[in-house]
Amino acid sequence: MRIWNEGSDIYNELMEVEKYIRKALKTRQSILSKTVQELLDAGGKRLRPALVLLSGQFGDYNRKKLMPIAAGIEILHMATLVHDDIIDDADIRRGIPTVQSKWGKDMAVFTGDFLLTRSFSLITQNVELENMHKLSNVLKAICEGEIDQYQHRYNLDISVNTYLKRIARKTALLFSLSCRVGAEESGCSSRDTWNLWQFGKNVGMAFQIVDDILDFEGDTEIVGKPLMADFASGVFTLPVIYTAQDPYYKKKLKGIVETGRFTHDELKCVQRWVQESGAMDYSKKLANRYITRAINNLKSLPDIPAREYLGDLVMELEKREY
Amino acid sequence: MRIWNEGSDIYNELMEVEKYIRKALKTRQSILSKTVQELLDAGGKRLRPALVLLSGQFGDYNRKKLMPIAAGIEILHMATLVHDDIIDDADIRRGIPTVQSKWGKDMAVFTGDFLLTRSFSLITQNVELENMHKLSNVLKAICEGEIDQYQHRYNLDISVNTYLKRIARKTALLFSLSCRVGAEESGCSSRDTWNLWQFGKNVGMAFQIVDDILDFEGDTEIVGKPLMADFASGVFTLPVIYTAQDPYYKKKLKGIVETGRFTHDELKCVQRWVQESGAMDYSKKLANRYITRAINNLKSLPDIPAREYLGDLVMELEKREY
Numbered sequence: 156m157r158i159w160n161e162g163s164d165i166y167n168e169l170m171e172v173e174k175y176i177r178k179a180l181k182t183r184q185s186i187l188s189k190t191v192q193e194l195l196d197a198g199g200k201r202l203r204p205a206l207v208l209l210s211g212q213f214g215d216y217n218r219k220k221l222m223p224i225a226a227g228i229e230i231l232h233m234a235t236l237v238h239d240d241i242i243d244d245a246d247i248r249r250g251i252p253t254v255q256s257k258w259g260k261d262m263a264v265f266t267g268d269f270l271l272t273r274s275f276s277l278i279t280q281n282v283e284l285e286n287m288h289k290l291s292n293v294l295k296a297i298c299e300g301e302i303d304q305y306q307h308r309y310n311l312d313i314s315v316n317t318y319l320k321r322i323a324r325k326t327a328l329l330f331s332l333s334c335r336v337g338a339e340e341s342g343c344s345s346r347d348t349w350n351l352w353q354f355g356k357n358v359g360m361a362f363q364i365v366d367d368i369l370d371f372e373g374d375t376e377i378v379g380k381p382l383m384a385d386f387a388s389g390v391f392t393l394p395v396i397y398t399a400q401d402p403y404y405k406k407k408l409k410g411i412v413e414t415g416r417f418t419h420d421e422l423k424c425v426q427r428w429v430q431e432s433g434a435m436d437y438s439k440k441l442a443n444r445y446i447t448r449a450i451n452n453l454k455s456l457p458d459i460p461a462r463e464y465l466g467d468l469v470m471e472l473e474k475r476e477y
Numbered sequence: 478m479r480i481w482n483e484g485s486d487i488y489n490e491l492m493e494v495e496k497y498i499r500k501a502l503k504t505r506q507s508i509l510s511k512t513v514q515e516l517l518d519a520g521g522k523r524l525r526p527a528l529v530l531l532s533g534q535f536g537d538y539n540r541k542k543l544m545p546i547a548a549g550i551e552i553l554h555m556a557t558l559v560h561d562d563i564i565d566d567a568d569i570r571r572g573i574p575t576v577q578s579k580w581g582k583d584m585a586v587f588t589g590d591f592l593l594t595r596s597f598s599l600i601t602q603n604v605e606l607e608n609m610h611k612l613s614n615v616l617k618a619i620c621e622g623e624i625d626q627y628q629h630r631y632n633l634d635i636s637v638n639t640y641l642k643r644i645a646r647k648t649a650l651l652f653s654l655s656c657r658v659g660a661e662e663s664g665c666s667s668r669d670t671w672n673l674w675q676f677g678k679n680v681g682m683a684f685q686i687v688d689d690i691l692d693f694e695g696d697t698e699i700v701g702k703p704l705m706a707d708f709a710s711g712v713f714t715l716p717v718i719y720t721a722q723d724p725y726y727k728k729k730l731k732g733i734v735e736t737g738r739f740t741h742d743e744l745k746c747v748q749r750w751v752q753e754s755g756a757m758d759y760s761k762k763l764a765n766r767y768i769t770r771a772i773n774n775l776k777s778l779p780d781i782p783a784r785e786y787l788g789d790l791v792m793e794l795e796k797r798e799y
Contacts, residue, residue, distance in 0.1 A: 184621040186628055238590060242583040261564040261627055264586060268560060269620040271590070275597050276613035284602070291598030298591040299506040305583055306508050 158205070158467035165205060165464050168218070172204045175226035179273045190254050190266045194233055197251045202362075203228045205468065206330060207337035210351045212461035214341030220281060221337060227277030228333055234270035235297060237263055242305060244388065247381060286336050293328045300324030308389035311399045311408055318396050322363040323356075330359030347456055354452035358469060361445035365475055367392035368438050371429050383422050393441065395425070397434035404432045446473060480527070480789035487527060487786050490540070494526045497548035501595050512576050512588045516555055519573045524684075525550045527790065528652060529659035532673045534783035536663030542603060543659060549599030550655055556592035557619060559585055564627060565710050569703060608658050615650045622646030630711030631734055633721045640718050644685040645678075652681030669778055676774035680791060683767035687797055689714035690760050693751050705744050715763065717747070719756035726754045768795060 158165055180191045204225035211221045239245070240253040241263045247253065255263035279287060300321055307313050307321075334355030338348040370385045371394050385392055391399075399405045407428060411421050429435050449469050456462050480487055502513045526547035533543045561567070562575040563585045569575065577585035601609060622643055629635050629643075656677030660670040692707045693716050707714055713721075721727045729750060733743050751757050771791050778784050 182617070182621060184624050184628075187621060187624050238586050241586050260582060262624070264560050264563050264589075265620055265624050265627070267586075267590075268593070269617070269624075271593055272613060272616035272620060275601075276610070276617070279597075279601050279609050279613070280606070287601050288598070291594060291601070294594035295504070295591070295598070298587055298594060299504060299509060302506050302509050302584070302587050302591075305587070306506075 158464045158471070159200070163464075164460065165209060168208050169201050169204060171218070172201065172208070172222055172225045172229065175222050175277070176229060179223075179226060179230060179277050180270070182269070186258070186262060187266065187269060190258055190262060191269075193251065193257075194237070194254070194266075197248070199229075199233075201229055202468070203232055203329060203333045205464075206333035206355055206358075209461040209464050209468075210334040210337030210343070210355075211341040212459060213347045213351065213456060214338060214343035216341055220340060223277045223281045224336060224340065225333075227274045227281070228329070228336075230270050230274035230277065231294075232329065234267045234274060235301075237267040237270060239301070241267075242301070245384060282336065283340065286339060290332060290336070293332050296324040296328055304390060307391075309391075309412055311391065311395075311405060311412060313391065313396060315393070315396055318393055319360070322360060322367075326363040326366075327356050327359030330362065331355035350452045350455045354449050354456075354465065357445045357449035357452060358472065361442050361449065361469075361472055364393055364438060364442040364445065365472055368394060368435065368442065369475070370394075371426055371435065383426065386425060387417055387422065393438045394429040394434045397437045398429050398432045400434075401432050404428050443473075480786045480793070481522065485786075486782065487531060490530050491523050491526060493540070494523065494530070494544055494547045494551070497544050497599070498551060501545075501548060501552060501599050502592070504591070508580070508584060509588065509591060512580055512584060513591075515573065515579075516559070516576070516588075519570070521551075521555075523551055524790070525554055525651060525655045527786075528655035528677055528680075531783040531786050531790075532656040532659030532665070532677075533663040534781065535669045535673065535778060536660060536665035538663055542662060545599045545603045546658060546662065547655075549596045549603070550651070550658075552592050552596035552599065553616075554651065556589045556596060557623075559589040559592060561623070563589075564623070565706065565712075567706060604658065605662065608661060612654060612658070615654050618646040618650055626712060629713075631713075633713065633717075633727060633730055633734060635713065635718060637715070637718055640715055641682070644682060644689075648685040648688075649678050649681030652684065653677035672774045672777045676771050676778075676787065679767045679771035679774060680794065683764050683771065683791075683794055686715055686760060686764040686767065687794055690716060690757065690764065691797070692716075693748055693757065705748065708747060709739055709744065715760045716751040716756045719759045720747075720751050720754045723754050726750050765795075 157163065160166060177195060180195070182188050182191065207225040207228060208221055211217070236248060237254050240248055241255050241260050244255075245253050246256040253263070254266050258266075278290060282290065300323075304321055304325065307317070331352050332355070334351040335348060338351045343351070367385065370383055370392065381387075386395060395408070399408055408425070411417065411425065414421075417425075446469055450466070453462055453465055453469075479485065482488060499517060502517070504510050504513065529547040529550060530543055533539070558570060559576050562570055563577050563582050566577075567575050568578040575585070576588050580588075600612060604612065622645075626643055626647065629639070653674050654677070656673040657670060660673045665673070689707065692705055692714065703709075708717060717730070721730055730747070733739065733747065736743075739747075768791055772788070775784055775787055775791075
């Protein structure tokens, strides 16, 4: 039975997490209640809660303890999405209009704040102080990472290393923390905790690279947002960074970037260049390297059903790419 | 010696809080470091930290415990200001350009998020779980209050009661929580804790009403923001609500509000109407009623220097008004 299939153990557990999320986000404020409802209805894979719960199964699995933590981490993730959409001026996310496009930037600011505070509330009530401290640091890093990304918009000179540091903070840290907190709060052995932690990090890196690849070749229907949205808003990701390493393409890219706004035809050109230059292939190779590392982390873990589910999760990622 | 005077006990303690605030907000992210620095340089009375520390002095005063809590609450307040300015499209706050006017809405969103997360970090590490829970609820209420205010913009039909509920959530709750947490974390008697808590609430209500009065008659130099900024952005506060209770003035106000944007002359008219109608006097009376209640709360507390400082704080409020 595959991880997201209806009826699988983890599917049922995630349904339960959903209840915690909905309960935590209850409000009598009429607009807020609507924006939150729309976010919930848009769904999402609930990847981070899955990581918390599956990691917990390598130790002394305590549903009542892990459920609110998993819910809190997902709500935190939702908050960052809502605030991100303000910055990106994004109209669509997960296939539905964003809070900011439908209700305005102002409501998006407050909705994100509301989600942040609810997330803190859930997490602080259930997490050991030590893990709370780690979570705070992760949050600080996420904010710094987002601002870094914002600061380097339209910059063709950023290195692969800078990109990797950025996605580590923006995405991978929360993946790895989800695994780590799930493991530590369930008293996993330090060896298993370490492997789960590394697994989360590697999956997070692969996930973000795949996401960035999909910005150039994904189907809008599947990705749930317009093609090349990141590029159009000046956020240059791995495929572009690789492309710009070739002086021939860098010159071409520069010509387009200097004009400021991108026409549809220009975007189509960029889409061709990232393919032609081999940058897409390089990007996929790098994603696969992280996937391989994640699979190796799994091999070092005890052979329990949770390990198989985590393996499925990695396979989903591979499928998503090609 | 008066409360804010250099050299007073509480002044020195607040200088110490400032160090905690600065330390908590350290970041290597270059832009973030600048926006934060500007916010810190703009200063502020640090009213909420003062309430935490002074309340703590009615019990077993533990500086090391209260300092980070006081700093965390002030940072939380700073976060709400930064995000508020996005909604108000405010250009000036505390006499200096707002983050959003200088760095753009995007940076303001992230700076606010950064402040929020840092505040949580400080508070969770130092507050008892029970108080953390209360703080979470206050935060939820602040968000809901802000959205309520946003939802009711340009609405001349809101009642005084709705207004009072709004400012209770928007301002008074955090004032009262500052007192309560300071008292409880210092093991004050339940009677003193209750009086401090009520004191905070009443001071908070008075503070917000005075603030709303100053929107119509304050000196821009002192208030640190343009005159009638709230009214111009459609946020109708007590003086306008009282004015609109007179059918004669309500008709006049309606005529202006229906046009949407306000000219300078129209704002001048409104400023005259809130005076002529007696609404300003009513508003001042209501502010004074809360001030009287706050003073009564103080009378029930033991006669220690902290009580005198709290009295000074109330007097500052009265002075501010006239």
